[in-house]
Amino acid sequence: MAELEKFQMVINGQWVDAANGETFESFDPYTAEPWAEVPKAGAADVDAAVEAAYQAGRPGSEWRSMTASARGALLRKFGDALMEASEHLGEMETKDNGKLIAEMGVQCKYLTQWYHYYGGLCDKVEGSVIPIDKPDTLNYTVWEPLGVVACIVPWNSPLLLLTWKLAPLLAAGNTTVIKPSEYTSVSTLEFMKVVEKVGFPPGVINVVTGFGADVGGPLVEHPKVAKVAFTGSDATGSDIYQAAAKSMKHVTMELGGKSPNIVFDDAEMDNAVKGAISGIFAATGQTCIAGSRLLVQESIHNEFVDKLVALAETAKMGDPMSMDTQVGPVTNIPQYEKILDYIDIAKGEGAEAALGGAKAMAPECGNGWFVEPTIFTGVKNSMRIAQEEVFGPVLSVIPFKDEEEAIEIGNDVVYGLAAGVWTQNIRRAMIMSDRLEAGTVWVNTYRAVSYMSPFGGYKQSGLGRESGQEMIKEYLQQKCVWISTATDVPNPFVLR
Numbered sequence: 001m002a003e004l005e006k007f008q009m010v011i012n013g014q015w016v017d018a019a020n021g022e023t024f025e026s027f028d029p030y031t032a033e034p035w036a037e038v039p040k041a042g043a044a045d046v047d048a049a050v051e052a053a054y055q056a057g058r059p060g061s062e063w064r065s066m067t068a069s070a071r072g073a074l075l076r077k078f079g080d081a082l083m084e085a086s087e088h089l090g091e092m093e094t095k096d097n098g099k100l101i102a103e104m105g106v107q108c109k110y111l112t113q114w115y116h117y118y119g120g121l122c123d124k125v126e127g128s129v130i131p132i133d134k135p136d137t138l139n140y141t142v143w144e145p146l147g148v149v150a151c152i153v154p155w156n157s158p159l160l161l162l163t164w165k166l167a168p169l170l171a172a173g174n175t176t177v178i179k180p181s182e183y184t185s186v187s188t189l190e191f192m193k194v195v196e197k198v199g200f201p202p203g204v205i206n207v208v209t210g211f212g213a214d215v216g217g218p219l220v221e222h223p224k225v226a227k228v229a230f231t232g233s234d235a236t237g238s239d240i241y242q243a244a245a246k247s248m249k250h251v252t253m254e255l256g257g258k259s260p261n262i263v264f265d266d267a268e269m270d271n272a273v274k275g276a277i278s279g280i281f282a283a284t285g286q287t288c289i290a291g292s293r294l295l296v297q298e299s300i301h302n303e304f305v306d307k308l309v310a311l312a313e314t315a316k317m318g319d320p321m322s323m324d325t326q327v328g329p330v331t332n333i334p335q336y337e338k339i340l341d342y343i344d345i346a347k348g349e350g351a352e353a354a355l356g357g358a359k360a361m362a363p364e365c366g367n368g369w370f371v372e373p374t375i376f377t378g379v380k381n382s383m384r385i386a387q388e389e390v391f392g393p394v395l396s397v398i399p400f401k402d403e404e405e406a407i408e409i410g411n412d413v414v415y416g417l418a419a420g421v422w423t424q425n426i427r428r429a430m431i432m433s434d435r436l437e438a439g440t441v442w443v444n445t446y447r448a449v450s451y452m453s454p455f456g457g458y459k460q461s462g463l464g465r466e467s468g469q470e471m472i473k474e475y476l477q478q479k480c481v482w483i484s485t486a487t488d489v490p491n492p493f494v495l496r
Contacts, residue, residue: 004037007185009209010192011045012052013202018210019044026186029098029329030320030368036096038185041210043218046177049206053148053175054224056203063201064145064173072122075170078198079115085194086111089159091321092187097155098329098368099283100320107160114163114451114467118171121472125172134496136486143476145173146250147226150219152240154232155181155331156286156391158188164455164466165229165252166205172475177225178207179216183332185209212236220244227251227475231288233389234415234460241463252464252474254288254456256389257417260410261291261446262400262432265299267422268444273307275422275446276395281315281373282447284328285393286335288461289418291446293386295406298399305377305397309355312373318364329368330392336369339392343374346385351376351396381409389415403428411437416458420446439465 004025008015017023018039025034039045056063066074082089090105125143132139151165158180169176180188188207195205208215220228220243227250230240234255244251261279263272279291296304320328330336343357356372371393379386379396386396400406410419419438423429433441439457442448449455454468464474490496 002035004034006037007039007189009039009041009045009189010195010205010207011049012056012206013196016045018042019048024182024210026096026183027332028095029331030366032367032369036186038182038189038209040214041208042214045208045210046215046218046222049177049208050148050219050222050224052203053177053206056201057145057147057173057175061201063175063204068123068125068173071171071173072119074198074200075115075119075122075167078194078200079112079119081194081198082115083109083112089187089190092190093157093159093184094320096186097158097184097331098320099157099286099331100325100328102323102325103283107157111159111163114167117451118167118472121469122171125472125476136484138481138483138485140481142479142481143172143473144479146475146477147174148224149174149176149227149229149475150222150225151176151178152216152219152228152230152232153178153180153188155184156283156288158184159191161231161254162188162191164231167451168466168472169229169475170204172472174227174475175204176206177219178205179219180207180209182209182211216240217243220249221247223247225249230254237462250474252466253462254466255417255460255462256391256415257288257290257457257461258293258387258389258413258415259289259291259418259420259438260293260295260406260436261420262295262406262410262422263297263300263304264406264421264423264425264428265297266424266428268424269300269304269307271444272422273304273311275420275444276308277311277315279420279446280395281312281327281393284330284371286331286391287447289440289447290391291418291420292390292395293381293410293413294395294397295400295409296397297406298401301397301399305354305375308397309375312355312375315373316364317360317362317370319366327370327373327393329365329370331369333369335391336371339371339390339394342385342388342390342392342394343371346376346379346383346394346396349383349385350378351383351385352378354397356393381412387413403431407432407435411435414460417461418442418457
């Protein structure tokens with residue numbers, strides 16, 4: 001076995017090992033073998049990182065003394081540096097989480113846009129002067145940073161989902177401690193080399209690697225953390241939300257999904273088939289916005305499923321570093337086993353596998369954690385396979401009669417992150433967009449995101465939004481200032 005690459009984390013601008021000296025291994029999902037060694041931090045490291053972030057963000061510090069315009073220029077410089085490093089960062093993400101280099105390369109180039117966009121917003125955040133109804137009084141508002149933000153990032157798209165948090169929180173003048181997933185810490189540590197190169201003041205951006213109980217818990221509970229920005233499962237999100245509430249921390253949470261991708265009989269069928277494939281088999285289904293429930297109108301159900309299976313079975317599996325691979329491995333062993341368990345559950349519930357339904361054993365999959373692209377028919381929306389997030393390449397096809405039933409089925413889950421609608425009827429598109437309980441509705445497209453457009457969920461899919469202009473205020477707090485110019489103090493026993 002080749003010698004493991006060794007990585008360090010970053011606290012107060014310094015590359016450091018865990019205080020306890022412990023490390024853990026990161027695995028390549030394609031080879032199923034370890035390739036990197038990462039610090040296994042604990043509460044002492046969290047405390048050091050939070051203290052560094054807290055001091056870096058205090059009034060009078062280099063970071064807080066920086067003008068909004070200067071902060072914006074630094075963010076834009078950072079965006080440019082990330083573009084230069086994007087190819088390398090994409091390769092590191094693929095090595096660490098098994099997602100396709102064809103997607104990771106593009107995704108890492110796209111990170112630049114968030115830093116340019118929020119860099120431009122830095123000096124556009126304005127308070128207001130209020131024409132107050134009190135004589136001899138000036139009343140105005142200002143927006144100020146919250147303080148230290150804990151960013152807890154999942155394993156499926158680490159740098160993209162970190163960027164959705166990091167760009168606006170820095171634009172708002174906050175500092176941060178980042179906890180990447182224990183399964184995919186390496187790309188974030190490589191990302192910190194770009195942070196170092198650009199020249200952010202020490203302590204503004206810190207990274208502590210390790211496990212939830214050792215790092216995540218102490219970070220969420222730390223008294224000097226003002227906000228927790230989390231992306232992950234709804235179960236973990238609920239635990240974090242409860243822990244954060246004990247000290248009244250602000251939270252932003254982007255959680256799970258069980259999104260309906262709805263195809264009507266007037267849809268352009270070939271495009272809808274591609275949209276269904278994109279919704280579930282892209283990223284090996286390891287995405288919160290996966291269109292994992294495919295609702296197909298009864299009149300076209302059989303024809304649509306035939307076309308869907310015919311296209312899906314051509315998907316090329318194999319090395320995610322190859323540009324022509326279309327379906328890569330599952331990122332980690334627990335998730336791999338979970339997906340296979342759900343396939344067994346679906347079969348036990350009476351669903352029929354029209355495609356796949358097992359671990360992938362093809363030679364091109366090597367020793368990696370591959371699951372066959374799987375399509376289940378005969379699914380009822382009450383089944384676990386239709387109600388619970390699988391987070392893998394497993395699609396449940398559910399027939400429906402009309403708009404009313406499509407809306408009823410579409411909304412009949414605890415989640416509300418996204419939805420897709422395929423129709424050529426503008427009236428229907430408007431009605432469905434209005435009545436579907438989802439933070440994002442795509443019509444005749446799927447899985448599109450932008451730094452300019454807000455993203456987040458309804459119901460148990462989360463709290464708050466990421467991206468878009470208004471997002472910067474998720475990381476700000478408003479202060480109101482009253483200044484009296486009166487020459488005489490009024491009666492002190494009466495509310496002014």
